[in-house]
Amino acid sequence: MWYEIFYRDPDFVRSIQVILELLGTLAFALSGIRHAAEKKYDWFGGFVCGFSVAIGGGTLRDLMLGVTPFWMTSPFYVVCTMLAQVIVIVFAKYMKRLDNTWLLFDTIGLALFTIAGIQKSLTCAQPFWVAIIMGCITGCAGGIIRDVLLNKPPVVFQKEIYAMASVAGGLLYWFMVWLELNFAVTVVVTFIAIITIRFLALRYHISLPVLQSEE
Amino acid sequence: MWYEIFYRDPDFVRSIQVILELLGTLAFALSGIRHAAEKKYDWFGGFVCGFSVAIGGGTLRDLMLGVTPFWMTSPFYVVCTMLAQVIVIVFAKYMKRLDNTWLLFDTIGLALFTIAGIQKSLTCAQPFWVAIIMGCITGCAGGIIRDVLLNKPPVVFQKEIYAMASVAGGLLYWFMVWLELNFAVTVVVTFIAIITIRFLALRYHISLPVLQSEE
Amino acid sequence: MWYEIFYRDPDFVRSIQVILELLGTLAFALSGIRHAAEKKYDWFGGFVCGFSVAIGGGTLRDLMLGVTPFWMTSPFYVVCTMLAQVIVIVFAKYMKRLDNTWLLFDTIGLALFTIAGIQKSLTCAQPFWVAIIMGCITGCAGGIIRDVLLNKPPVVFQKEIYAMASVAGGLLYWFMVWLELNFAVTVVVTFIAIITIRFLALRYHISLPVLQSEE
Numbered sequence: 001m002w003y004e005i006f007y008r009d010p011d012f013v014r015s016i017q018v019i020l021e022l023l024g025t026l027a028f029a030l031s032g033i034r035h036a037a038e039k040k041y042d043w044f045g046g047f048v049c050g051f052s053v054a055i056g057g058g059t060l061r062d063l064m065l066g067v068t069p070f071w072m073t074s075p076f077y078v079v080c081t082m083l084a085q086v087i088v089i090v091f092a093k094y095m096k097r098l099d100n101t102w103l104l105f106d107t108i109g110l111a112l113f114t115i116a117g118i119q120k121s122l123t124c125a126q127p128f129w130v131a132i133i134m135g136c137i138t139g140c141a142g143g144i145i146r147d148v149l150l151n152k153p154p155v156v157f158q159k160e161i162y163a164m165a166s167v168a169g170g171l172l173y174w175f176m177v178w179l180e181l182n183f184a185v186t187v188v189v190t191f192i193a194i195i196t197i198r199f200l201a202l203r204y205h206i207s208l209p210v211l212q213s214e215e
Numbered sequence: 216m217w218y219e220i221f222y223r224d225p226d227f228v229r230s231i232q233v234i235l236e237l238l239g240t241l242a243f244a245l246s247g248i249r250h251a252a253e254k255k256y257d258w259f260g261g262f263v264c265g266f267s268v269a270i271g272g273g274t275l276r277d278l279m280l281g282v283t284p285f286w287m288t289s290p291f292y293v294v295c296t297m298l299a300q301v302i303v304i305v306f307a308k309y310m311k312r313l314d315n316t317w318l319l320f321d322t323i324g325l326a327l328f329t330i331a332g333i334q335k336s337l338t339c340a341q342p343f344w345v346a347i348i349m350g351c352i353t354g355c356a357g358g359i360i361r362d363v364l365l366n367k368p369p370v371v372f373q374k375e376i377y378a379m380a381s382v383a384g385g386l387l388y389w390f391m392v393w394l395e396l397n398f399a400v401t402v403v404v405t406f407i408a409i410i411t412i413r414f415l416a417l418r419y420h421i422s423l424p425v426l427q428s429e430e
Numbered sequence: 431m432w433y434e435i436f437y438r439d440p441d442f443v444r445s446i447q448v449i450l451e452l453l454g455t456l457a458f459a460l461s462g463i464r465h466a467a468e469k470k471y472d473w474f475g476g477f478v479c480g481f482s483v484a485i486g487g488g489t490l491r492d493l494m495l496g497v498t499p500f501w502m503t504s505p506f507y508v509v510c511t512m513l514a515q516v517i518v519i520v521f522a523k524y525m526k527r528l529d530n531t532w533l534l535f536d537t538i539g540l541a542l543f544t545i546a547g548i549q550k551s552l553t554c555a556q557p558f559w560v561a562i563i564m565g566c567i568t569g570c571a572g573g574i575i576r577d578v579l580l581n582k583p584p585v586v587f588q589k590e591i592y593a594m595a596s597v598a599g600g601l602l603y604w605f606m607v608w609l610e611l612n613f614a615v616t617v618v619v620t621f622i623a624i625i626t627i628r629f630l631a632l633r634y635h636i637s638l639p640v641l642q643s644e645e
Contacts, residue, residue, distance in 0.1 A: 034644070036587070036641055037643050038644075040588065040641070041583075041640070042587060042588060042589075042637065043638045043641065044587060044593045044594060045584070045586070045588060046641045048574075059494070066496075069494050072494065072560050078559065078563070088641065092642045093644065149578070149583075151578075151583045
């Protein structure tokens with residue numbers, strides 16, 4: 001079967017994982033720093049906003065799970081944020097042209113962090129409904145914290161399918177675990193599903209209904 | 216004595232507790248979702264705001280006490296928030312007419328969550344002054360988080376006696392424990408006191424003084 | 431050597447520490463309450479904003495380190511905030527005249543809390559790069575939380591060298607530990623360095639570059 005590669009070549013899988021995590025973290029940090037630039041924040045403000053997007057969701061998850069926040073166990077995430085900061089400062093004028101690239105990386109980040117959140121919660125012996133919420137928090141809370149720090153209403157509450165792609169991926173993951181499917185298959189299918197749902201929603205302008213006001 | 220019912224019929228007491236907790240959680244979630252609707256947030260935004268009011272204060276308390284956040288131990292609170300979401304979506308037009316009912320439920324929630332916060336802190340071997348602060352956080356922090364997510368100044372900082380009813384209830388609880396009064400009496404009197412203080416403050420437009428500006 | 435006094439007279443050192451902590455906490459709480467007064471918050475809002483500045487950064491640090499938040503171990507910080515509240519209420523008109531005094535106390539607080547954050551993180555067996563971040567969080571996060579509660583963009587993201595003084599102090603501390611300098615020397619030099627950097631930056635209007643917008 002195609003998925004046997006994941007067992008035959010663990011180094012290859014590990015490399016792919018690290019590259020995806022690098023791209024995802026970079027994209028999350030970039031989104032924070034670029035929004036900070038729009039608000040005329042200084043370099044420190046940019047770093048904090050970028051770092052908050054990159055690690056905010058996972059940190060909230062880890063605090064609630066009662067484990068040490070993941071970013072304290074390796075300098076990888078601080079270094080990624082510094083890299084993103086340098087990119088924004090040096091290539092400010094060229095960032096917009098690459099918007100589709102950042103969108104792709106950002107969606108990779110959403111898919112990856114959702115899955116990581118689910119797996120970490122299950123490892124901590126949480127039930128699946130908690131794991132799905134934690135997956136969503138891991139993927140989305142960083143962006144909410146960013147918008148709070150920017151003094152804006154969180155964009156994830158008003159536009160696009162973003163959080164719902166994460167929740168749908170979590171439910172799919174649950175379903176595949178219930179079917180007792182192979183672990184690698186479960187992860188890869190969930191990963192692709194989250195990315196596909198988000199891009200389909202963007203392509204066809206699908207969004208959640210707005211709550212009706214009471215007048 | 217009247218309070219002996221609490222010992223003669225533990226099932227009855229437990230049922231009342233669950234009903235009160237349902238009403239309180241529902242009212243807290245409703246307040247979050249309705250405010251989100253005013254801001255034109257979508258269904259996801261509404262759910263997050265509702266859930267934040269319902270569990271935000273207790274989660275902050277549990278993180279500081281070093282225990283697992285209470286909402287992760289039972290799906291009750293997620294289900295209550297979903298129920299509140301359905302109510303707001305289906306009955307949007309009728310919500311305003313029931314404003315007095317929601318106010319009553321909300322006040323029940325304040326009283327209940329304050330007492331729960333105090334008791335949980337004491338169980339965690341905290342001193343009473345910490346327990347009173349935790350009671351106030353349990354009752355009020357959710358609403359503050361809601362207003363932060365709505366990008367508004369927290370309403371609890373500007374209007375009405377709300378937090379002070381919680382603090383007054385906490386001091387009363389402490390006083391009754393110091394007097395070594397019966398446990399059921401302590402809880403019931405505190406519960407009634409918090410509700411009474413809030414309604415008297417609303418009825419007679421009593422509020423805390425505003426801080427004077429420096430000019 | 432001059433620093434031997436720290437070993438010959440531990441009571442003297444302890445007294446200085448308590449006085450500095452009192453001044454720092456008071457200044458942090460005052461900044462929260464005065465900003466709340468500008469926003470016309472009531473007494474409760476003022477207290478929460480003041481308390482958030484005084485304990486917010488250290489609480490975030492302690493949650494991430496997995497230890498009980500420091501303010502729960504002694505009523506000192508609550509009492510300091512109450513004292514600050516009384517000062518603001520009684521002496522509202524005279525506060526502005528003392529602005530230079532508050533600035534000095536606030537800078538003492540920044541230096542002290544940075545060092546306390548670094549030391550506590552090292553005690554918790556964290557690596558030095560985490561300790562420096564924790565020092566910065568201890569000194570700066572309270573002010574960010576205050577501005578979020580005031581519904582304003584955090585001032586630390588837009589003006590002055592504030593956080594960078596904390597980070598520079600942290601790096602200097604690291605360097606001196608690496609040189610295996612005497613502990614008392616390390617602490618005192620870091621303390622003076624942070625205060626000096628901040629005042630030089632204020633005096634010569636040094637600030638971080640603003641992120642360039644993309645147009």
